[in-house]
Amino acid sequence: MGGREGTGIPAIDLQGFPSQHEKLRGAGEEWGCFRVFNHGIPEALMGEMKAVASSLLDLPTEAKKKSEDRVMEGTGYVQPSKANPLYEALGFYDMGSAGAVDMFCSKLNASPHQRGIIETYCKAMHELAMDMADKLSRSMGLSGGVFEDWACQLWMNRYSFVPESVGSIGVGLHTDAGFLAILQDDDAVGGLEVMDESGSFVPIDPWPGTFLVILGDMAAAWSNGRLCRVKHRVQCKEGRTRASMGAFLLGPKKAAIEAPEELVDAEHPRLYAPVTYTDYWKLRLVGKSRTGEALALFQAASEI
Ligand SMILES: O=C(O)CCC(=O)C(=O)O
Numbered sequence: 001m002g003g004r005e006g007t008g009i010p011a012i013d014l015q016g017f018p019s020q021h022e023k024l025r026g027a028g029e030e031w032g033c034f035r036v037f038n039h040g041i042p043e044a045l046m047g048e049m050k051a052v053a054s055s056l057l058d059l060p061t062e063a064k065k066k067s068e069d070r071v072m073e074g075t076g077y078v079q080p081s082k083a084n085p086l087y088e089a090l091g092f093y094d095m096g097s098a099g100a101v102d103m104f105c106s107k108l109n110a111s112p113h114q115r116g117i118i119e120t121y122c123k124a125m126h127e128l129a130m131d132m133a134d135k136l137s138r139s140m141g142l143s144g145g146v147f148e149d150w151a152c153q154l155w156m157n158r159y160s161f162v163p164e165s166v167g168s169i170g171v172g173l174h175t176d177a178g179f180l181a182i183l184q185d186d187d188a189v190g191g192l193e194v195m196d197e198s199g200s201f202v203p204i205d206p207w208p209g210t211f212l213v214i215l216g217d218m219a220a221a222w223s224n225g226r227l228c229r230v231k232h233r234v235q236c237k238e239g240r241t242r243a244s245m246g247a248f249l250l251g252p253k254k255a256a257i258e259a260p261e262e263l264v265d266a267e268h269p270r271l272y273a274p275v276t277y278t279d280y281w282k283l284r285l286v287g288k289s290r291t292g293e294a295l296a297l298f299q300a301a302s303e304i
């Protein structure tokens with residue numbers, strides 16, 4: 001499967017640890033984004049979940065709005081907007097909680113069949129997200145295992161692309177606010193682009209059966225600026241509906257994110273003060289910038 005390398009972002013074999021640690025670290029530091037394969041999630045489950053997401057997004061707007069969640073602002077149903085008129089999404093918090101999965105399914109009146117698939121997918125993807133964070137942590141020389149209590153959102157995205165929309169935006173340039181996202185992008189319809197170090201856009205071509213990992217603002221905060229939070233956007237490249245979904249590992253549910261002592265030294269003074277994901281998210285909303293500038297508000301006092 002490694003045959004596609006050299007054309008863009010790195011690809012990591014999740015069965016290849018510990019020998020893939022160095023490559024993973026390089027991918028996190030240089031790109032903030034990489035493909036993963038041999039991840040253990042059955043392709044049949046990926047396909048079934050995509051079909052479930054599609055049928056949920058086919059529900060009437062009023063039914064989708066019932067997924068609103070008062071616990072976590074910003075989850076529930078995101079309608080097409082002025083900024084992103086071709087985009088809509090359904091999301092909920094927290095994938096790692098059987099109760100929350102159950103509540104989301106009930107709000108959308110999911111059938112027993114749909115429920116079964118959502119439950120299985122959420123459990124498997126939540127485990128994969130924690131395993132990914134654990135591997136990243138170990139790749140930086142730390143012991144892993146600190147991510148169990150972190151919050152994880154599921155998002156199901158739809159881009160209603162038609163031939164007339166080719167060339168227009170699906171979602172605008174942004175960073176993800178959380179720690180990492182494990183994205184199941186569309187099997188066939190491309191359009192996702194990441195910005196590399198030089199500011200050029202690199203297209204992420206579909207690669208069925210794999211996932212794309214995207215590091216967000218909290219990865220930069222946690223790693224004391226070592227991990228790169230990659231800016232990305234979705235452009236309409238062809239006139240067909242594009243679907244994606246992702247598990248977003250945000251940060252600890254209550255505690256603040258701060259770089260572990262091992263990642264702070266004379267050469268790498270502490271960059272950021274401790275911040276909880278929720279406080280950060282709120283400030284990001286106030287600032288209205290979606291490319292993560294709000295992190296600068298948490299600059300640490302000059303100490304190591
Ligand atoms: O649809 C995609 O491929 C990317 C979605 C995305 O960037 C997001 O949901 O944060």
Ligand SMILES: [Fe+2]
Pocket residue numbers: 174175176214232
């Ligand atoms: Fe994103």
